[in-house]
Amino acid sequence: MSAEQNKILARRFYDEILNGRKMNVADEILSLQYIDHSAAAPGLENFKTYLGMITSVFSDINVTVEDMFADEDKVAVRLTIHGTQSDSFRGFSARGGHATWSGMDIIHISNGKIVERWSERDFLHMLVQLGHVQYPQ
Numbered sequence: 001m002s003a004e005q006n007k008i009l010a011r012r013f014y015d016e017i018l019n020g021r022k023m024n025v026a027d028e029i030l031s032l033q034y035i036d037h038s039a040a041a042p043g044l045e046n047f048k049t050y051l052g053m054i055t056s057v058f059s060d061i062n063v064t065v066e067d068m069f070a071d072e073d074k075v076a077v078r079l080t081i082h083g084t085q086s087d088s089f090r091g092f093s094a095r096g097g098h099a100t101w102s103g104m105d106i107i108h109i110s111n112g113k114i115v116e117r118w119s120e121r122d123f124l125h126m127l128v129q130l131g132h133v134q135y136p137q
Contacts, residue, residue, distance in 0.1 A: 003070035006109045010068065010075040013107065013114060018063045021055065023048055031113040038119040057094075058083030063103075073110060079103040081121070085130055090123075092132040099129035 001009070009029055016025040026048060035042040039050035055061060061083035069076045084098045101122045108116035127133045 001109060001112055003072065006070045006073070006075050006107075007068050009109060009112070009114060010070070010077060010107050011065065014063050014065050014077070014079075018051070018061075021051075026051075029114055031110070031115040034114060035116045036119070037117065038121075057085060057087045057089045059086050060084050073108060075105075075107045075109065077105045077107065079105065081126075092127065092130070095131055097130040099126045101126035101129070 012025060012029055016022045017029075026044065030044050030047065032044050033042065034044045034047055036047050036050060039047055061081065064080045064082070065077055066080055067076075067078040079102065080100060081103055082098070082100045084096065085092075085094045086096065087094050102125070103119060103121040105120075106118045107114055124133070128135060
């Protein structure tokens, strides 16, 4: 696939799966052996479980793609994520607060499918906004 086709596939990941919650699209564009390096276990079904957990914690989570760069088989994406915490997250109980945080992903594409994703999120900034931690004085 071309770099532009890879960007279109990556955009579908954010627009249709993460924001649209369309799991049938996950079946279409993610490899059965998909590895999400931020999830606990590899595989498409484990990713769906992981996404279900995230959307139960932040039921209104929305991802905005700010920048996207692609080459032959990888797409780099800079993101802004918005969400309201409605359930416990990594040991932090829900307070109903809203947060906006940044993220970066690298998506690996092979044979027209997304096969891997590496994610980095500014969870510290998110936890500060939600009132769970404070920056040192």
